[in-house]
Amino acid sequence: MMLKPFFVCVYVIWLRELRKFLRERSRLVAMLGQPLLYLLIMGQGLRAIFTIDVPGFDYLSFMYPGIIGMTILFTAMFASVSIIWDREFGVLKEVLVAPVPRSAIAVGKALGGSTTAVLQGTILLILAPFVGISLSLVAVLQLIPLMFLLAFAITSLGTLVAARTETMEGFHMIMNFIIMPLFMLSGAFFPIGSAPDWMQPLMKANPVAYGVDAFRNIFFAGSPALDFMVYYPLSYDVLVLAVFSSITVLLGMQAFRKVD
Amino acid sequence: MKWDEGRALIKVQNLTKTYKSTVAVRDISFSVSSGEFFGFLGPNGAGKTTTIKILATLLRPTSGTVILNGYDVVRQAADVRRSIGMVFQDPSLDDRLTAVENMELHGMLYGMPRRLMKDEINMLLELVDLSDRQNDLVRSFSGGMKRRLEIARGLLHQPSVLFLDEPTVGLDPQTRNHIWEYISEVRTSRGATVFLTTHYMEEAEGCHRVGIVDHGRLVALDTPNALKRAVGKDVLTIRTSDPATAVTVIQRELNINPDLDGETITLSGLDDGEALLVRLVATVPGITAIGVPKPTLEDVFLKLTGRDIRDEPASAVERMRTRHRSVSRRGRH
């Protein structure tokens, strides 16, 4: 019965995110700085000592999908923070007083944040030749929905957290306790299989790890080192991310029903 | 009360709102009729924002009922929301979007047909004199321009009632007057019912009826003139050539304790000022001037609450809000 207002609200919030993102091109460029630093400094620096006797393995190209995952993680979380900002400075009140279901805010925010994160991730694909990966158009077309899936999982999580957080200070704390561990334990720098036993369960509970693993499944599909670099089959990565996003987005919608 | 209940657009009955430890609104009842310009006057922390938020479905009442445009604010929230436009006390524009974009997103949220929305946006931006800035980012707007845009936005979906919570707070006096003119203008040109809160007396003067709120209670409700008449007739001031003697005479002959302030003697708390006027002239020697001071809503507030509205210290929440606003402004540039 509230179906049309629901989708209208999702669309409005998504559109608002996208317009602001496209308007701030400086942010787009600034967000590229960090992945470049990681690839140039960390990647190049570690490449020399990270030589393993696995044919077809190269550390820099191994790390590259992880850096795309990192960019998506950071962009998507950044988009979720804006909910708290909006609430604090009133923009959200305009939506709360409109005749639309509040749960749509969670979905709109998650979709908006995911879209911007995917745009950001897609731009990073330009760097593939520089890290020794040749990408086919088919691979790009497979990567985009996978990036979206990871981004949606993260923005749903961020939105859920933001709905329950009252202040910016609270969010900063959560960011430090959530984002950095999610990043470190994503398998971006080392394969899950070679991590110590105590760490492996943590990595298996990390949605970002499934995103990075999914990217590697595409990037290294034809590589002899594929089995060393990926941990799960692609279908399993997709399944875990889909289930995780569904649950978090539903919880986020629920949380927004109670926001005032 | 000479009140036509049948035409009531807003009907509030025994409304109470309790936060954890504070009773913000205590057992308030009143009605607002269609087309009325209704004001809530009271100091910071009186419960004005809380009341408006309940009327706008943003807060649930602890007890009592509110019917707006025939809909119950708790059970028919979506219908109530369609019936109202809202200008919040704190800015709620997206300042990284343009004026038109802010308007369009609003129109879409209210499900307006595209063509109608475009026409209305043009007309309303014209009305608040923002047509030439319509494609500028809101972050470049002054405080007064933002307020005008919010007023235009609140009217876009053609609501039955426009709520304005302290629409001129934080603006300089000149801008305040301007905003005030715009509100009058949209009110007359759109025929909208306006419910406004303020702690400025001058603003309440312009309303059809004013409710005076204090500590969550509605202590009076009437037209500004009727409110003033109620306190006005019992004050007189006189000047004489010999004030000291006059005071003694008044005390002895009329059994009244006047206040002496410089040359001026003030008699207040009188039962019947007019009758007294005659006796005063007959008994007090050397009267040079008699004044029947025009009471203001300030006097009404003073009489009803025993306090001066201007002396009221800002509540903690209010102070925080003000600080917040200045922080946000700095943070966004």
Ligand SMILES: Nc1ncnc2c1ncn2[C@@H]1O[C@H](COP(=O)(O)OP(=O)(O)O)[C@@H](O)[C@H]1O
């Ligand atoms: N969210 C809240 N939690 C607790 N107390 C509140 C809250 N909002 C307002 N109050 C208190 O309720 C009272 C009325 O506040 P408010 O409605 O904002 O007054 P006004 O708008 O007239 O300045 C004040 O004492 C204020 O401190």
Ligand SMILES: [Mg+2]
């Ligand atoms: Mg207030």
